[in-house]
Amino acid sequence: MPSLHNPVPPEQPRRRVAVVGVAHSDCGRVDDATAFQLHAQAARRALAxxxxxRSVIDGVASAGLGLLAPVEVCEYLGLRPRWTDSTSVGGSTWEVMAAHAADAIAAGHAEAVLLVYGSTARADLKARRRTAGLALGAHGPQQFEAPYGHTLISKYAMAARRHMHAYGTTLEQLAGVAVQARANAAANPEAMYRAPLTVDEVLAGPPVASPFTKLHCCIRSDGGCAVLLAAEDYVPDTRHAPVWILGAGEHLSHSLMSQWEDFTVSPAAVSGALAYRRAGVGPADIELAQLYDAFSYMPLVALEDLGFCAKGEGGPFVDAEHGRLLREGALPVNTDGGGLSACHPGMRGLFLITEAVRQLRGDYASTAPARQVPRRDRTPGPPGLALVSGVGGWFCSSATLVLGR
Known part of the structure; x- marks a missing residue:
């Protein structure tokens, strides 16, 4: 016990934490690589x-692969970390892991943490279709809803229908999310789909789960991604200007749809408020946002819950006619094309971080100006603040990061 003779040691100053490396593996349809190989390719590229x-890496976070994800991935990569995380909460996993890793580095428990992911979700499509129906209902609480035929897509569709009923949101407005994502993808050579898309084309697509047609839903791709976080001490030795993790928040909501109090409010309402408060900023300060978009309703409700528009005003906000989500729009969103057009290899949250970092570093300014988001005041240089928000399950979890130069 602490005493006058044995006092509690003073807390050490917390170090700032930066994203110092980001990269993708080959993405799209990658038939000649395993998921482990995509992990390795992305990790090598992020380190470069x-x-x-390589010796600075003493922490690894990974999920979604194998029986013991981080252990097996580390062995494959030849790493022996002293800090690890295998949190698995769906698509928001990587924002949660980034927050945990930043806390560990700030406290001195690690120096540099690699977040790494890889998936052959498209190449393995047939195998996944055979097992997809089993995942949502065989055991645990889901057994009480599974008999009613709830698929993951239908859960999101139910939430979208509720928003339409409560606030008059239209199919055309939902389609506007997909149209603007495709317009952003047009300048991204890595995007799987780049051809222009219209609202009418989205509405005319094959129905999947009312109100969603095929183009309201994310694509399926292969791909890997890696992000390297490091303490501020290492920043002088890195290749790029640092992008700092300024604030983070996370929140768990529900598993059963029957336990979700309001289908029109996502857990980002809590995770976003926490991230803003910890970063000391607000929605008006954010210059671009990378939001999880497995379905068109997700960015719409996230924009409301993250304070970019009032509750119920998400529909008009995302209307394609206004172009607010485009790179040159009032609030550029999913500037790589998002999961609706660029890539979606499963838990896409890590890809949100890489795109935000590249935009804040100004990576595209000289090599691909059409991809670069300008500063809000149109002065020279890249934007200064970005928000990243991931969603897991069927609005079951959320984690939000505020990143800045």
Whole structure:
């Protein structure tokens, strides 16, 4: 016990934490690589992007692969970390892991943490279709809703229908999310779909789960991604200007749809408020946002819950006619094309971080100006603040990051 003779040692100053390296593996349809190989390819590229030696990595976070995801991934990569995280809460996993890793680095429990993911979700499509029906209902609480035929898509569709009923949101407005994502993808050579898309084309697509047609739903791709976080001490040795993690928040909502109090409010309402408060900023300060978009309703409700528009005003906000979500729009969203057009290899949350970092670093300014988001005041240089928000399950979890230069 602490005493006058044995006092509690003073807390050490918390270090700032930066994203120092980001990269994708090959993405799209990758038939000649395993998921482990995509992990390795993305990790090598992120390390090269950082300019730091491999020896600085003493923490690894991974999920979604194998029986013991981080253990097996680390063995494959030849790493022996002293800090690890295998949190698995769906699509928001990587924002949660980034927050946990930043806390560990700030407290001195790690120096540099690699977040790494890889999936062959498209190449393995037939195998996944055979097992997809089993995942949502065989055991646990889901057994009480599974007999009613709830699929993951239908859960999101139910939430969208509720928003339409409560606030008059229209199919055309939902389609506007997909149209603007495709317009952003047009300048991204890595995007799977780049051809222009119209609201009428979205509405005329094959129905999947009312109100969603095929183009309201994310694509399925293969791909890997890696992000390297490091303590501020390492920043002088990195290749790029640092992008700092300024604030983070996370929140768990529900598992059963019957336990979700309001289908029109996502857990981002809590995770976003926490991230803003910890970063000391508000929605008006954010210059671009990367939002999870497995379905068109997700960015719409996230924009409301994250404070970019009032509750119920998401529909008019995302209307394609206004173009607010475009790179040159009032609030650029999913500037790579998102999961609706660029890539979606499963738990896409890590890809949100890489795109935000590249935009804040100004990576595209000289090599691909059409991809670069300008500063809000149109002065020279890249934007200064970005928000990243992931969603897991069927609005079951959320985690939000505020990143800045």
């Amino acid at each position: 992007d950082s300019g730091l030696p």
